[in-house]
Amino acid sequence: MYKKLSFMLVVVLMLGLFVSPAFAENIRVGLILAEGGLGDQSFNDAAYRGLMQAKEELGVEVSFVEPADIPEMEDHQRAYADAEYDLVIAIGFVQESALAEVSADYPHINFAIVDTVVDNPNVTSLVFEEHEGSFLVGVVAGLMTETDKVGFVGGMEVPHINKFQVGFEEGVKYANPKAQVFVNYAGDFADPGKGRELAVSQNERGADIIYHAAGGTGLGVIDAAKANGFFAIGVDSDQDHLAPGTVLTSMIKRVDTAVFETIKSLVEGNLEGGIRSFGISEDGVGTSEFKYTKDIVPQSVLDAVEEAKAKIASGEIVVTDPTK
């Protein structure tokens, strides 16, 4: 019995010897998406785009999973690490604590995490200067408002979302010192009904442009704007098409750029651990292309956005980052 078993084991091991060089040639990248999964028109979709771009342009072998819930994410991270993937990318700050453990358990594997920092030598932390991008859409809102009142709807009041709020407020005040910013938090990232009611309550008080950083809840903000005839500003990815003409612009986080650049570094052999931040200078955050609102937003506003961009890049304007 044991003889038979050990013989089989030897066969398997020898087979492994033949097979493994074939694997080593291909660089394999595993991606674990955040809650919501593909089709969120936002975060996850952008990460997926970056992954697919890497597959096409860099020829890496890619794989991704959409976890059903947060506790599941750690298992997926471990599964990729066990399968000896060259790089495991975790999307979203919800994966932070799991990745901190997993990356310590697999010191020979490269990890990357988007939107938060994990302080292990084998982890590249990809963070965005969302306050800078939010400043830019704040400039748009400050110049475009006719009531001198604009609004912000956040998902949950956590430091990460405060970043959007503070940047937006500073941008509005920079462009229009008289303007007032109403701030509301839904306490939920997936309740569009609540998002709609919050936007309506701000509109009743006079806000005519409302920026959201609230995931699925924010879809309700856009719906409210469409139904009640005011403007919304989208977030994370280009949400302008969700209600053409109603969504003035979107604060875009180039998660695709971050994912792609990280894989590119891996392929080029210069991937390093530590924090890699994507701000205005790195083209990691910015506004959408105003595809549907060209006739609504005057050139002077676009010029002001470009000016603010240049000033932030040069350091003339320093946008407050409440998380620091």
Place this chain on the structure above:
Amino acid sequence: MWDVLALLVNTSVFAAAFRMATPLIFAALGGILSERSGVVNIALEGMMLTGAFTAVFVTYHTGMPWVGVLGAMAAGALMGLLHAVVCIRYRANQVVSGTALNIFAGGLTVFLLRFFFNIAGTSPAVNVIPDITIPVLNRIPWIGKILGRQNPLVYLALVSVVVVHIVLFKTVWGLRLRSVGEHPRAADTVGVNVYRIRYVAVALSGALAGIGGSYLSIAHLSRFSENMTAGRGFIALAAMIFGKWTPLGALGACLFFGYADALQMRLQNLGIPVQFVQMLPYVLTMIALAGFIGQAVAPKASGEPYVKEG
């Protein structure tokens, strides 16, 4: 201080309360019908979600949101029948069946969204049921600002409360339904078909919850998004208990929940800490449940499968 007091009677708060109470009212009425007939229905959440998806799906293809509402009713009723078969025919534990249906609906809607729209998370925008103005009502001071212009489904919810109340307490069928939920054996001996009544009640329950879901996706909002019911089915369940399994009581409870939520959103703007304000609806609920409504007694046979003798 005056700001807060002015807010308490502000018409926009009440108008928002009606908007937010509407999906809860439909689902709570559904819960009442089911539980009054003796079948615990914690699957309201899943039935709403299925309804919300079907409404968008049907509206997307027909362009007619009212047909979408009918579709949502049918889908909800189908979910109800599934629950009924499992609970009545196979006498499974009703809470387990309800939980399973909720999980099933969460997965199913995500799958179907991807399958039919080739998109996940959020559906494309569809036509919605527009708000209407009620001619005379909108002239009445104060009330006109609250109920003068609302979505037709908001009015339908209020009408449904009255209809369910009349059916339950003023008709023979309603009497039979209640007797089946209190003492099925006795009802059976006088010739009431316990099983048939329960099947119909649970299917109707699903249909009502389906309308509630359709309100969210094609009236209040204009698209389906993953898990968009966000726990409203469970809040409706609480409203049903809060209202002591009566339609009018549940209406009051739903409006109360809606009001507390609408108030909460506006109190945030008065410089009161967000976290404190957000717990307000729940605190009010606990106070109300503990002090004001007294003991809530469920229908006696609720949750127990009925086994016919002989």
